[in-house]
Amino acid sequence: MKHFLLFLLFILFISCSQEKKKEEFNFPITKIKINPVDDQKAYIEDIADSIYYVSLKAEKDFSIKHISNFFVTDSLIIIADRSQSTVFLFDKEGKPKIKINHLGDQPGDYANLTNIIYDEYQHRIELLDLSLNKIFRYDLNGKSAGILDIVGSRYFGLTFAKTKDMYVSEILNNNKNLRRLRLYKERDGMLTYHSQELFFPPLIKELDLGFSHQFDNYKDTVYYYPLLDNKIYTVNIDEVKPVFQIEVPSKNQIGFEINSAKPAKDHFDYWKKMESAEVMYDNNSLFVTDNWVSFRYNFKSKADPRNAFFSKKTGKTLQFTELCSKKDPMLHSRNKISGKLGDYFVTIVPFKNEAIPQSKPATDNHIVFKLMYFRLKENQQLRNYESE
Numbered sequence: 001m002k003h004f005l006l007f008l009l010f011i012l013f014i015s016c017s018q019e020k021k022k023e024e025f026n027f028p029i030t031k032i033k034i035n036p037v038d039d040q041k042a043y044i045e046d047i048a049d050s051i052y053y054v055s056l057k058a059e060k061d062f063s064i065k066h067i068s069n070f071f072v073t074d075s076l077i078i079i080a081d082r083s084q085s086t087v088f089l090f091d092k093e094g095k096p097k098i099k100i101n102h103l104g105d106q107p108g109d110y111a112n113l114t115n116i117i118y119d120e121y122q123h124r125i126e127l128l129d130l131s132l133n134k135i136f137r138y139d140l141n142g143k144s145a146g147i148l149d150i151v152g153s154r155y156f157g158l159t160f161a162k163t164k165d166m167y168v169s170e171i172l173n174n175n176k177n178l179r180r181l182r183l184y185k186e187r188d189g190m191l192t193y194h195s196q197e198l199f200f201p202p203l204i205k206e207l208d209l210g211f212s213h214q215f216d217n218y219k220d221t222v223y224y225y226p227l228l229d230n231k232i233y234t235v236n237i238d239e240v241k242p243v244f245q246i247e248v249p250s251k252n253q254i255g256f257e258i259n260s261a262k263p264a265k266d267h268f269d270y271w272k273k274m275e276s277a278e279v280m281y282d283n284n285s286l287f288v289t290d291n292w293v294s295f296r297y298n299f300k301s302k303a304d305p306r307n308a309f310f311s312k313k314t315g316k317t318l319q320f321t322e323l324c325s326k327k328d329p330m331l332h333s334r335n336k337i338s339g340k341l342g343d344y345f346v347t348i349v350p351f352k353n354e355a356i357p358q359s360k361p362a363t364d365n366h367i368v369f370k371l372m373y374f375r376l377k378e379n380q381q382l383r384n385y386e387s388e
Contacts, residue, residue: 029231029245032310034317036252036280036299039306042320045327048374050344054094056369062096064088064369069212070338071118072346076140077371078118078125085113087125089140094371098142100125108144110136115159120217128160135191149190155182158208161215161222166237167191168222170214172204180226183237197240201228203261207270211284212336218288225286225295228254232286232293244293244310246280252299254279275300285336289343292376296336307337309345309376318376323347333372344373 044051056064056077069080076097077090087100102109110129117126124145127136133156137145150156157171167184180198184191209227215235216223222235223243230253231242258277264270274281278300285296285307293310309318325331331349339346349372 029242030312030315031247032232032244032293032308032317033247034280034308034319036248036278036297036306038319039304039321040319041322041324042318044323044325044331044372044374047318047376049377050375052373053349054092054371054373056090056094056371057096058368059096062088062099067338067348067369068113069116070346072339072341073118073120074341078116080113080116080127082113085110087113087116087127087138089142098140100127100138100142102136102144108136108147110134117161119162121164121220126162128156130156130158146189148186150184151190151192155193156184157182158210159215161217161224161235163217163220163222163236166194168215168224168235170210170224170226172200172207172209172227178202178205181224181235181240183235185237194237197235198226198233200226201259201261202263203258203273204228204270205263207264207267209267209270209282211282213285213287214283216286216288223286223288225283227283228258228281230254230280232295248280252279271302274298275302285338287337287340287345289340291343291378292345294337294340294345305334305336311378313378323349338371341373343375345376347372347374 054077064079064081066081066083067079068082071078075092077092077094079088081088085101085103088096089098091097103111105111110127110132112129112131114128114130116128119126123140125138127138129136133150135148135150137147139145155171157169160167160169162168165185167186169182170180171182172180177196178199179196180200182196183194185194204227214225223232224235225232230246232244233240233242258279261273264273280297280299282302283295283297285294287294291312293312294308296305296307298305304321306319306321321334323331323333333347333349335348337345337347349370
């Protein structure tokens with residue numbers, strides 16, 4: 001009898017512990033219905049009512065090898081190339097303008113480009129260097145606009161975002177508390193810890209999983225779409241709440257098996273589990289506009305991602321795996337959405353006229369990037385997915 005009572009107490013303790021990790025939200029949530037099996041192609045002429053292109057010109061000592069971060073303003077195109085620890089600024093026509101490369105060991109220099117954001121209210125670029133535990137600020141002329149010291153930077157993640165009154169960073173690797181986000185306040189040239197929010201499943205605890213644009217800024221609010229979650233959240237200094245919920249057929253829902261799984265041994269182990277689970281994973285490229293919520297995710301194969309666009313007006317969703325053109329049969333793009341400008345989304349498309357010199361090593365070649373800006377039609381035929 002004694003052992004039976006001890007067993008009951010143990011079960012009750014476990015149940016209470018698990019209950020503490022359940023996050024209950026009592027907010028109105030907009031449902032976004034998705035069917036991951038849908039793998040249709042889309043023709044740009046059918047889905048967009050306005051399209052234009054910008055080619056990024058390459059010059060000597062001003063050539064991008066890899067786009068790590070991407071932001072667009074009314075007058076600038078801002079690109080970080082982590083492989084060169086450099087931020088490139090182009091004018092809106094794609095002509096080279098300014099290069100920020102203060103890599104060094106002198107006062108005011110950074111040692112590593114971890115990530116960047118564009119502060120649209122202060123009109124400046126903020127560069128995170130985790131190796132120095134600092135955020136370097138630059139104006140749009142490439143001049144230093146100050147440096148922030150990160151207090152408690154051991155728990156600052158690889159990606160971050162900000163509003164007027166707070167900073168937020170995502171941290172997963174070796175986070176014993178299994179919390180996704182850490183929020184910071186700025187004061188006297190320092191970022192100081194404020195709070196931590198949102199649990200994540202142990203499966204990804206040991207992995208440095210970072211994907212582009214899981215944070216997005218819209219009207220001084222940070223939006224966040226976490227990995228292995230079915231909700232998109234708004235993040236403020238005193239509140240993190242879900243505003244959109246992704247609904248999928250029951251067989252494609254993230255269930256107990258994934259949420260309770262042991263930490264993956266490595267990235268390959270994680271991806272193997274995801275491909276066999278038939279769930280949405282590795283979601284990224286979140287963009288929120290007046291009329292749309294856009295994001296990208298993988299389903300089954302990593303080589304076959306989907307781009308999804310939810311209409312706030314109609315409540316329906318556009319989804320495709322490949323973007324094609326009726327006018328240009330050469331256009332077959334599976335690229336992600338890289339940025340937004342007002343009502344326009346921006347994606348990188350293949351540049352058929354790109355000239356690659358054969359006489360130079362590949363590392364010296366000037367890679368030409370071509371950007372497509374497109375505005376989605378408001379009254380097009382969209383899918384109204386129903387969850388099964």
